[in-house]
Amino acid sequence: xxxxxxxxHFNAAHRLxxxxxxxxxxxxxxxxxxxxxxxxxxxxxxxxxEGEVDPETGFVANLKQLSQLIRDLVINQLDHKNINIEVxxxxxxxxxxxxxxxxxxEELAGPVAGLGTxxxxxxxxxxxxxxxxxxxxxxxxx
Amino acid sequence: xxxxxxxxHFNAAHRLxxxxxxxxxxxxxxxxxxxxxxxxxxxxxxxxxEGEVDPETGFVANLKQLSQLIRDLVINQLDHKNINIEVxxxxxxxxxxxxxxxxxxEELAGPVAGLGTxxxxxxxxxxxxxxxxxxxxxxxxx
Amino acid sequence: xxxxxxxxHFNAAHRLxxxxxxxxxxxxxxxxxxxxxxxxxxxxxxxxxEGEVDPETGFVANLKQLSQLIRDLVINQLDHKNINIEVxxxxxxxxxxxxxxxxxxEELAGPVAGLGTxxxxxxxxxxxxxxxxxxxxxxxxx
Amino acid sequence: xxxxxxxxHFNAAHRLxxxxxxxxxxxxxxxxxxxxxxxxxxxxxxxxxEGEVDPETGFVANLKQLSQLIRDLVINQLDHKNINIEVxxxxxxxxxxxxxxxxxxEELAGPVAGLGTxxxxxxxxxxxxxxxxxxxxxxxxx
Amino acid sequence: xxxxxxxxHFNAAHRLxxxxxxxxxxxxxxxxxxxxxxxxxxxxxxxxxEGEVDPETGFVANLKQLSQLIRDLVINQLDHKNINIEVxxxxxxxxxxxxxxxxxxEELAGPVAGLGTxxxxxxxxxxxxxxxxxxxxxxxxx
Amino acid sequence: xxxxxxxxHFNAAHRLxxxxxxxxxxxxxxxxxxxxxxxxxxxxxxxxxEGEVDPETGFVANLKQLSQLIRDLVINQLDHKNINIEVxxxxxxxxxxxxxxxxxxEELAGPVAGLGTxxxxxxxxxxxxxxxxxxxxxxxxx
Numbered sequence: 001x002x003x004x005x006x007x008x009h010f011n012a013a014h015r016l017x018x019x020x021x022x023x024x025x026x027x028x029x030x031x032x033x034x035x036x037x038x039x040x041x042x043x044x045x046x047x048x049x050e051g052e053v054d055p056e057t058g059f060v061a062n063l064k065q066l067s068q069l070i071r072d073l074v075i076n077q078l079d080h081k082n083i084n085i086e087v088x089x090x091x092x093x094x095x096x097x098x099x100x101x102x103x104x105x106e107e108l109a110g111p112v113a114g115l116g117t118x119x120x121x122x123x124x125x126x127x128x129x130x131x132x133x134x135x136x137x138x139x140x141x142x
Numbered sequence: 143x144x145x146x147x148x149x150x151h152f153n154a155a156h157r158l159x160x161x162x163x164x165x166x167x168x169x170x171x172x173x174x175x176x177x178x179x180x181x182x183x184x185x186x187x188x189x190x191x192e193g194e195v196d197p198e199t200g201f202v203a204n205l206k207q208l209s210q211l212i213r214d215l216v217i218n219q220l221d222h223k224n225i226n227i228e229v230x231x232x233x234x235x236x237x238x239x240x241x242x243x244x245x246x247x248e249e250l251a252g253p254v255a256g257l258g259t260x261x262x263x264x265x266x267x268x269x270x271x272x273x274x275x276x277x278x279x280x281x282x283x284x
Numbered sequence: 285x286x287x288x289x290x291x292x293h294f295n296a297a298h299r300l301x302x303x304x305x306x307x308x309x310x311x312x313x314x315x316x317x318x319x320x321x322x323x324x325x326x327x328x329x330x331x332x333x334e335g336e337v338d339p340e341t342g343f344v345a346n347l348k349q350l351s352q353l354i355r356d357l358v359i360n361q362l363d364h365k366n367i368n369i370e371v372x373x374x375x376x377x378x379x380x381x382x383x384x385x386x387x388x389x390e391e392l393a394g395p396v397a398g399l400g401t402x403x404x405x406x407x408x409x410x411x412x413x414x415x416x417x418x419x420x421x422x423x424x425x426x
Numbered sequence: 427x428x429x430x431x432x433x434x435h436f437n438a439a440h441r442l443x444x445x446x447x448x449x450x451x452x453x454x455x456x457x458x459x460x461x462x463x464x465x466x467x468x469x470x471x472x473x474x475x476e477g478e479v480d481p482e483t484g485f486v487a488n489l490k491q492l493s494q495l496i497r498d499l500v501i502n503q504l505d506h507k508n509i510n511i512e513v514x515x516x517x518x519x520x521x522x523x524x525x526x527x528x529x530x531x532e533e534l535a536g537p538v539a540g541l542g543t544x545x546x547x548x549x550x551x552x553x554x555x556x557x558x559x560x561x562x563x564x565x566x567x568x
Numbered sequence: 569x570x571x572x573x574x575x576x577h578f579n580a581a582h583r584l585x586x587x588x589x590x591x592x593x594x595x596x597x598x599x600x601x602x603x604x605x606x607x608x609x610x611x612x613x614x615x616x617x618e619g620e621v622d623p624e625t626g627f628v629a630n631l632k633q634l635s636q637l638i639r640d641l642v643i644n645q646l647d648h649k650n651i652n653i654e655v656x657x658x659x660x661x662x663x664x665x666x667x668x669x670x671x672x673x674e675e676l677a678g679p680v681a682g683l684g685t686x687x688x689x690x691x692x693x694x695x696x697x698x699x700x701x702x703x704x705x706x707x708x709x710x
Numbered sequence: 711x712x713x714x715x716x717x718x719h720f721n722a723a724h725r726l727x728x729x730x731x732x733x734x735x736x737x738x739x740x741x742x743x744x745x746x747x748x749x750x751x752x753x754x755x756x757x758x759x760e761g762e763v764d765p766e767t768g769f770v771a772n773l774k775q776l777s778q779l780i781r782d783l784v785i786n787q788l789d790h791k792n793i794n795i796e797v798x799x800x801x802x803x804x805x806x807x808x809x810x811x812x813x814x815x816e817e818l819a820g821p822v823a824g825l826g827t828x829x830x831x832x833x834x835x836x837x838x839x840x841x842x843x844x845x846x847x848x849x850x851x852x
Contacts, residue, residue, distance in 0.1 A: 003559040004517045011269065013180040016342070029341060031348055037224035038155040040182005042269050052527070057455060058442070058520025061554055064457055082179035094342025098286045102337070127153065127184050130347055133287040142243040145843040158626070169627060175631055195812070199739060200726070200804025205840055207743055236626025240570045244621070263779045272631055275571040287437025295837065297723040297748040300484070313483060315490055321792035324750005324839050366747035382428045386479070390851040410754050411721065414489055417429040437695065439581040439606040463650035464581040466608005467615050467694050508605035553579065584768070597767060599774055662768025666712045670763070697771055701713040 003120055004060040005048045008070050010079040013040040014095040031066040038082065041126050045074070045104065049112055050120035055076065073107050097126045101134040109136065144203040145262055147182045150212050152221040155182040156237040178225065185242075186267040187216070189250065193259035203259040211257065215249050219281045243276035251278065286343045287404055289332040292354050294363040295325040298379040313416050322366065325410050329358070329388065333396055334404035345401040353399065381410045385418035393420065429546055431474045434496050436505040439466040443482040457504040462552065464508065467552050471500070471530065473483035477539055487543040495541065499533050512567045527560035571688055572628040573616045576638050578647040581608040582663040589688035594689070606650065609694050613672065617680055618688035629685040637683065665694045675702050677704065713769045713830055720778050720789040723750040725807040729813045748792065751836050754786070755814065759822055760830035777824065783817050807836045810842040819846065824840040 014029040015038050016030035022023045028035035033039070077087050083095040089103045104133055105122045125131040157170035157180050158168045168176035175181070190214055193202045203266050207263040225237040247264045267273040299322050300314035310318035317323070335344045361371050361383055367379040373387045389406045396403040409415040442456035445554050452460035459465070472497055477486045503513050509521040515529045529550045540544040551557040576679040583606050584598035594602035599608070615638055619628045645655050649662040657671040673690045680687040712796045718762045725748050726740040736744035743749070757780055761770045787797050793805040824831040835841040 001561075002527060003561075004524065005203040005557045005559070007555045009269075011183055013182040032222035033221050035224070037155050037228055038182065039222040039224070040179050040180065041153055042184040048292075053522075053524045056444075058522030058525045060524050060558070067555075080174035080177050080181040081175070082181070086179055088258050096337075096342030097414075098337045098344050099342045101286060105361065127151075129291045129351075131289045132291070132344070135285075143845075144810065144811060147841045147843070147847075149839040161625075195806075195808045198728075200809045201804030202808050202842070209839075236625030238621075240572065240621045240628050241626045245569060271575045271635075273573045274628070275573070277569075277571075293837075295749050295751055297750040302482075311749050315789035319790050319792070322750065323721050323792070324723040324748065325721055326752040364742035364745050364749040366745070366749070367770055370747055372529030380479075382430065383478045383484045383487050389432075401512060405807040411719075413433045415431045416486070417431070419427075419429075435695075437607050437609055448706040458648035459649050461650070461653055464606050464608065465579050465648040466581040467579055468610040506600035506603050506607040508603070508607070524616055524621065551595070553577075586766075664763075664768030666714065666763045666770050667768045669712060697717045697777075699714070699715045700770070703711075704711075 001049055002053055002060050003048050004063070004066075004117075005046050005052045006066050006070060008045045008047070008061060008067065010043050010045065010075050010077055011040065012043060012078050012081050012083050012085040013038045015039070016095060019092070024049040038084075042079070043100075044125040045070070046121070046123040046125075047108065047112075048123070049106075049115075049117040051117035054116075061112075061115050064099060065115055066112070069098050069111055070108065073111060077107075095120070096135075097124050097130060097132040100124045100130040105134050143191045143192055144195055144202050145190050146205070146207075146208075146259075147188050148205060148208050148212060150185065151176050151183065151187070151213045152185050152210065152217050154185060154220050154223050154225050155180045156225040157181070158237060162243060173206060180226075182238075183268050185220070187212070187246065188263070188265040189204055189246075189254075189261070190265070191259040192262035192264040193252055194257070196258075203254075203257050207253070207257055211253055212250065216246050219249075239266050239274040240276075242266045243274040247278060286333055286337055286344050287332050287334045288347070288401075289330050290347060290354060292329045292331070292351065294327050294329065294358055295324065296327060296361050296362050296365050297322045298367040299323070300378060301379060302378070322368075327362070327384075328409040329354070330405070330407040330409075331388075331392065331396075331403070332405040332407070333399075333401040338400075345396075345399050349399055352394070353395055354392065355364050357378050357395060358388050361391075372391035381408050381414060381416040382418075384408045389418050389420060394416075422425040427476055427485050428479055429474050430489070430492075430543075431472050432489060432492050432496060432529045434471045434473070434493065434501055436469050436471065436501050437466065438469060438504050438507050438509050439464040440509040441465070444520070464510075469504070469526075470551040471496070472547070472549040472551075473530075473534065473538075473545070474547040474549070475541075475543040477543035478541075487541050489539075491541055492538070495537055496528060496534065499537060500530050503533075523550050523556060523558040524560075526550045529559040531560050531562060569618055570621055570628050571616050571618045571634070572631070572634075572685075573614050574631060574634050574638060576613045576615070576643055577637065578611050578613065578643050579608065580611060580646050580649050580651050581606040582651040582678075583607070584663060586611075586662070604649040606652075611668075612693040612694065614636070614646075614689070614691040615672075615676065615680075616684040616691070616695075621687035629680075630681050633683055634680070637679055641679060642647075642672050665692050665698060665700040668692045669700040673702050675703060677686070711760055712763055713758050713760045714773070714827075715756050716776050716777075716780060718755045718757070718785055720753050720755065720775065720785050721750065722753060722791050722793050723748045723790050724793040725749070726805060728804070746748070753788070753810075754835040755780070756835075757814075757818065757822075757834040758831040758832070758833070759825075759827040761827035764826075766812050771822075771825050774826055777823070779819065779821055779822060783821060784814050789815075799814050807834050807840060807842040808844075810834045810843045815846055 011087045016033040017026040093099045101124045111121045124131040158175040159168040235241045243264045243266045251261045265275040299316040301310040377383045384404045385408045393403045407417040442459040443452040519525045527548045527550045535545045549559040585594040603642040661667045669690045669692045675688045691701040726743040727736040804810045811832045811834045819829045833843040
């Protein structure tokens, strides 16, 4: 088993808040990330798949196909968008890095299996200081 | 003469558009950066000052004071904000990296002189791929 | 379960040596890291916590609180300090990257639990070339 | 148990292709990586070992010895070389990042054990966007 | 006047040698870079243009057009190629970083002027340790 | 004229203070950098030379020779050392980044000329946030 990681990027706006909270409560819980006029980030996305090496190609997965899949299914939905109001898979969820990682996992796990490999991890870096990683709903979570 | 550079960060939302343009015209000129729902970036800011080394301190400028000045006068206005609608010195200007570099120069040039040194350059990186640098209105521009 | 990682920095001096060794023996075992006049590093610290996403906030942990905890309990002890002679939790230990990772784990594991999440990993990078990672005393170590 | 990671670099030429394929078939399967005139990369290599901390030295492994071992056994074979035609342990294999990670593991696993520690992972970054990681043939693969 | 910098990447093979030298002489002058079987790099390219900010767009140059120009005229010639034998503008020249910077300048200076701005600098990074920068044949070289 | 930049590293301890100041005064002027027990950094050094490209080699300077020169004359004096008490060219000077840049310039300017090229700039990065650059005592300082 070898793990293969592909890095992609997207730039997006977002806001952390609960609509039922007052502005003061949102500020207290979410800090400056609750700014009603939005802010944004250069997000870095690391998609890791895991599988056996195909002896015909030397690949766990074809990186060109994997990159295209990530762009078609994830980057196109997120890049230069407002995560709170324009991204289908984030509708009704808080636009946190954690929820982004889970949401992207759910977009990709099935299609990645269609490439003949398994999704192992989704890592989303909001900044160089903050990152969330989701490894799926494994029984023996690693 | 020695140049001293301080790096700071801010995360902000923005949009490139002209209000008198149609959405189609904005899309044509500014591409996906014209998204009406905003997008955002992790901006990196490099402020370079130039001067003689003070023999008493070994400093061209006190970096703690310089960093505090940049945070008070620039970062506080920009961080976790919407550049188009919340930043005084960008009002009425297109929220491009170029205009950010010029605007930040104008905020800092006077106060930096108050620290006993000269502003040499303002460099704004919107992403690792795109950066603008302004060196002021020098006659013999370097 | 999602993992959340926060990066922090500290700059410190240290020396690798055993007091009962001669200078020659220290040099033989620890190389130039044994220099009696000290040397130092810009350390990068990655603290990873693991837990369920809180549906109220979208967070595994509040990053502002987590960052404050790391600064209060770890960075304040280490930043601009001499690791061998000024850091309580390193007293009597060799100032290696490995021991730093274990020592920081022990400082943080309890307080992180107080934030309602679990410490998953402590990674200390001494330089871009050298890093140590400690995942605690797990029975099924991952 | 602590994990210790050492980063090393090598610059090499390679080509992805199967000799029994036509040029068209190679282009279809391997894309521009099949260019018959070669291309190349600055590869970054991360070698992670895992073990108990030696109370005498504070080390899981002596990094100077580990680095020397990696250079002697791996970097010397790969740096400024053509991976397809000059590297013994890659002979007869596709010169993919995945196969490099496995090949380097096989070169290092035994000698690393000779340093009194265990090889935990071999990570090869072909570019900042593409990386393969091999953790050996563990029964309970982590 | 504002400077605008766009970063692009290419991966290529090359070799430093003079055909009239013996292998020994090439090794003596060019070191391991003279390997007859080639080696390669992940090159990073920084193209800097300089001009007035257009008040209609806030741009010194349209970065999408600039990036497209660099890709069409430079990256397409170099990416996944052998610099010594496949790149028109390097024919008959030593494949050094310095000559790459000059050659890329000559490819781009005219077309960049066609975008209504001026080429200011071409910077080529062969590795993170080695870079060449060419600022053109300015009388008052800066 | 082409500029060629070589990056090198050194890890060192230092302290900012004036011996005639009280500890309180040192703390007031130099902040936590005045810690009497030292602290340290991973310094990054960028040496830029400028010259014509030699048509025989394609080089402004032989990077292997340039790197060796920097290591012999500068890195060997600084790496794993205490800048205040072990580095000849810093004796009697405040161990600031500015003074390091000037001191390294003075060590290298003559020997670099001996390689048939000119020293253009010395840049010292103390951290990723703080850097000093010295371009020598040019009449028309650029």
